[in-house]
Amino acid sequence: MTVVHSEAGVFGRSHELSARAHEQVVFCEDDRSGLKAIIAIHSTALGPALGGTRFHPYADESAALQDVLRLSWGMTYKAAAAGVDLGGGKAVIIGDPATQKSEELLAAYARFVETLGGRYITAGDVGTNTDDLDVIGQHTRHVTGRSVAAGGSGDSARLTALGVFHAMRAGAESVWGAPTLAGRTVGIEGVGKVGRELTALLLADGAEVCVADVNEAALHRIADEQPAVRLLSTVATAPVDVYAPCAMGATLTASSAAAIEATLICGAANNQLATPAVEQALTGRGITWVPDFVANGGGLIQVAGELRTAAPAEIDDEVAEIYPRCREIIAAAKAEGIGTGAAANRFAERRLDAIPGRCA
Ligand SMILES: NC(=O)c1ccc[n+]([C@@H]2O[C@H](COP(=O)([O-])OP(=O)(O)OC[C@H]3O[C@@H](n4cnc5c(N)ncnc54)[C@H](O)[C@@H]3O)[C@@H](O)[C@H]2O)c1
Numbered sequence: 001m002t003v004v005h006s007e008a009g010v011f012g013r014s015h016e017l018s019a020r021a022h023e024q025v026v027f028c029e030d031d032r033s034g035l036k037a038i039i040a041i042h043s044t045a046l047g048p049a050l051g052g053t054r055f056h057p058y059a060d061e062s063a064a065l066q067d068v069l070r071l072s073w074g075m076t077y078k079a080a081a082a083g084v085d086l087g088g089g090k091a092v093i094i095g096d097p098a099t100q101k102s103e104e105l106l107a108a109y110a111r112f113v114e115t116l117g118g119r120y121i122t123a124g125d126v127g128t129n130t131d132d133l134d135v136i137g138q139h140t141r142h143v144t145g146r147s148v149a150a151g152g153s154g155d156s157a158r159l160t161a162l163g164v165f166h167a168m169r170a171g172a173e174s175v176w177g178a179p180t181l182a183g184r185t186v187g188i189e190g191v192g193k194v195g196r197e198l199t200a201l202l203l204a205d206g207a208e209v210c211v212a213d214v215n216e217a218a219l220h221r222i223a224d225e226q227p228a229v230r231l232l233s234t235v236a237t238a239p240v241d242v243y244a245p246c247a248m249g250a251t252l253t254a255s256s257a258a259a260i261e262a263t264l265i266c267g268a269a270n271n272q273l274a275t276p277a278v279e280q281a282l283t284g285r286g287i288t289w290v291p292d293f294v295a296n297g298g299g300l301i302q303v304a305g306e307l308r309t310a311a312p313a314e315i316d317d318e319v320a321e322i323y324p325r326c327r328e329i330i331a332a333a334k335a336e337g338i339g340t341g342a343a344a345n346r347f348a349e350r351r352l353d354a355i356p357g358r359c360a
Contacts, residue, residue, distance in 0.1 A: 014062065014065060014066055014069065016065075016066055016069035016070055016073070017065075017069060020042065020069060020073045022040055022041065022042050022069060022072065022073070023041045023042065023043060023044060023049075024040075024041040024119070025038065025039070025040050025041070025065075025068075025069070026038070026039040026040075026041075026112065026116070028108075028109065028112040030105070030108035030109075032104070032108070033102060033104040033105040033107075033108045034095070034100060034105060035093065035105045035108045035109055036061075036093070036094040036095065037053075037091055037092060037093045037094065037109050037112065038064055038065055038068045038091065038092050038094075039068075039089070039090075039091040039112065039113065039116070039120055040068040040069050040071075040072035040089060040090055040091070041072065041087070041088075041089045041116075041119055041120050042069075042072040042073045042075065042076045042087070042088040042089060042090075043076040043087045043088050043352075044087040044119060045076075045087060045352060046076075046079055046080060046084075046085055046086060046087050046351070046352070047079075047084075047085040047086040047087050048086060048087060048089075048118055048119055048120070048121050048142075049072070049075070049076075049086070049087040049088055049089025049119060049120050049121070050075065050079070050086045050087070050088075050089060050120075050121040050122075050123060050144065050300070050303065050304070051071065051072055051075040051088065051089040051090035051091070051120075051122070051123065051125075052090065052091075052122065052123040052124050052125025052128065052145075053090075053091040053092070053093060053109070053122050053123070053124070053125055053128050053132075053136075054067070054068075054071070054090070054091070054092045054093070054125040054126050054127055054128070055092075055093040055095065055097040055101060055125075055126070055127030055128050055132075056092060056093075056094070056095075056097075056126060056127050057094075057095060057096040058092070058094050061094065064092050064094045067092055068090050068091065068092040070271055071090040071092075071270055071271065072088050072089050072090035073088060074088070074090075074270055074271060074292075074293050075087075075088035075089055075090055075300075076088025076348075076352070077293050077344075077345065077348040078293040078294075078296070078297050078300055078348075079300060079304075080348035080349070080351040080352050081293060081294045081297060081325065081344060081347055081348040081351075082294075082297035082300050082301050082304070082322075083318075083321070083351075084300060084301060084304035085304070086121075086300070086304055089119075089120045089121070090125075091109075091113075091120070091122060093105075093109060093127070093128075097127040097128070101127075101132070103135050106132055106135045106136050106139075107135065107136075107138070107139045109136065110135070110136040110137075110138070110139035110140040110143070111139050111140070113136070113140045113142050113143070114139060114140035114141070114142065116142070117142075118141070118142050120142065121142045121143065121144060121303075121307070122136065122140075122142065122143050122144070123143070123144045123145040123156065123299070123303050124145045124155065124156060126192075126248070129155070129193075130145060130146060130147040130150075130152070130154060130155050131147070133145050133146045133147075133150075133152065134146050134147050134150040134152075137150055137151075137152070144303035144306050144307060145299075145302075145303055145306070152306060153302055153303065153305065153306035153315075155193060156298070156299030156300075156302045156303060157192075157193035157194045157196075157197050157299070158197050159298040159299055159301065159302040159315065159316070159319050160194050160197075160268055160296055160298040160299035160302075161194045161195075161196075161197030161198040161201060161268065161298070162197075162201065162298050162316070162319050162320075163295060163296060163297055163298025163299075163301070163319045163322045164194070164198055164244070164246075164266060164267060164268050164295050164296055164298070165198060165201040165202065165205075166319065166320055166322040166323035166326070167266050167290045167294065167295035167296075167322050167323070167326045168181060168186075168202075168242060168244070168264070168266040168290065168295070169181070169323055170290065170322075170323050170324075170325075170326035170327045170330060171242075171264045171266045171288055171290045171326065171330065172184065172242075172264065173327065174288055174327070174330045174331070174334070175263050175264050175288050179323070180205055180206070181202055181205045181206065181207035181242065182205055182206030182207065183206060183207070183208075184207050184208070184241040184242055185207070185208045185209075185210065185239075185240045185241050185242070186202050186207050186208070186209050186210075186240060186241065186242040186244055187209075187210050187211070187212070187232070187235025187236070187238050187240035187242065187243050187244065187262065188202075188209060188210070188211045188212075188235065188244045188246055188267070189211075189212055189213075189234075189235050189236060189243070189244065189245050189246055189247050189251065189267070189269075190212075190213055190218075190245070190246040190247025190248075190269070191211045191213050191218050191219070191221070191222040191246070192213075192215075192218060192246070192247070194246050194268040194296075195211065195213075195222075195244075195246035195247075195268070196221070196222060196225065198244065198246060198268070199211065199222060199225075199226055199229060200225075200226065203226060203228060203229075207242075208228075208230075209226070209228070209229045209230070210229060210230040210231070210232050210235055210238065210240065211229050211230070211231060211232070211235065212231070212232045212233060212234050212235045212236075213247070214247075219231055236251060236256055236259075236260060237256065237259040237260055237261065238261065239261050240261065240262050241262060241263060241264065242262055242263075242264045242265070242266060243260055243262035243264075243265045243267070244265075244266060244267035244268075245265070245267035245268075245269040245272050245292075246267045246268045246269055247269055248269060249269050249270050249271035249272055249292075250271060250272070250273070250274040251269065251272060251274075252265070252272045252273050252274060252278045252282065252289070253274040253275075253278060254274075254275075254277070254278060254281060257278050257281040257282050257285070257287075258281065258285075260282075260285075260287060262287065263286070263287060263288065264287070264288050264290070265282070265287060265288070265289045265290065266289075266290035266295055267292070267295070267296075268292070268295070268296040269292060269296075270292055270293070270296065271292065272289075272292045273289075273341065276341070279339040279340075279341045279342075280339065282339075283339050283340075288330065288340065289339075289340050289341065290326055290330070290340065291329065291340055291341050291344035293344065293348075294322065294325060294326055294329060294344050294347075295322065295326065297319075297322060298319040298322065301315060301318045301319050302315055302319070305318065325347070328347070329343045329344045329347050330343070332346070332347070
């Protein structure tokens with residue numbers, strides 16, 4: 001049992017809670033299905049808070065709370081940077097999706113989402129897929145990313161990967177002078193939904209791709225789909241030109257930053273920096289990091305388009321805007337002698353600052 005010291009109070013029970021000023025945090029529990037979930041609404045300043053549902057076997061409830069608070073805060077910045085009229089939110093379901101996911105549990109979760117009346121709109125994330133969102137959509141109106149057959153825009157992995165590819169092109173232009181990965185070696189960590197799509201885009205661009213994944217089945221699948229890829233035990237510290245984290249966050253630590261051989265880091269994983277100080281370590285070693293929340297905004301742009309029933313071609317064009325956006329951020333960082341993360345935060349805050357009484 002976690003003991004909360006009375007001096008800390010509920011709002012001070014974690015650094016994330018006291019520092020980031022979330023609008024609302026909802027703890028959801030359903031004994032019958034075994035559901036334990038947390039929905040965090042960081043900000044609705046730009047619109048309803050949208051963010052995916054992560055289904056993950058967290059070590060403990062504090063780790064789940066910290067994750068959902070950080071991720072929902074990041075969604076506020078991601079939406080602002082992506083230019084969509086949405087706020088920042090996220091949800092986590094605590095448990096192993098392989099053994100604990102059931103229709104009953106997803107339905108119970110969806111009913112909690114519905115109680116928020118549209119202040120929070122859910123979507124997919126690690127551990128949830130379009131099938132799950134179709135089930136969730138039977139119990140709440142506030143869901144995006146359902147299958148096309150169920151009235152949604154389908155899995156967001158393709159457009160997330162396309163956005164990461166555009167972001168990587170901007171990084172390549174800054175580092176090597178041309179917006180292409182042709183002739184470069186890219187190491188992709190995690191060949192799940194996004195990593196697989198990114199692999200195909202990079203191979204088509206003429207890159208050499210190597211991949212690592214903790215899941216043997218994922219490695220077999222990519223080897224079958226793309227015989228040209230090399231399978232490695234790890235890519236983070238391998239001799240590659242680009243390191244693309246596409247699995248879990250916080251892989252950029254003080255020790256990994258010292259060992260990374262890549263000159264460019266750009267991937268889909270959320271919250272790649274374990275601590276803000278890691279960014280300085282990367283900059284100090286001459287490594288360009290394309291901030292995750294700008295690079296991986298393609299999926300968010302897709303579901304924002306779904307909400308306003310935009311045409312697919314219009315959404316693809318909006319995802320392509322990630323390229324000039326990343327160019328601008330990297331150029332501003334260089335010109336001002338600051339990290340790309342700080343430059344990206346400033347880029348997003350320009351939009352948030354324009355809102356009276358903003359909550360971010
Ligand atoms: N799917 C989207 O549209 C989207 C949008 C924005 C951000 N993201 C982020 O991108 C990342 C990938 O998303 P996804 O949808 O492809 O998830 P996914 O669950 O489909 O794939 C993740 C893959 O990473 C592998 N993996 C896990 N831990 C690993 C490790 N330590 N080393 C190597 N591989 C590991 C898993 O086995 C899996 O194959 C996540 O961090 C997610 O939050 C996804």
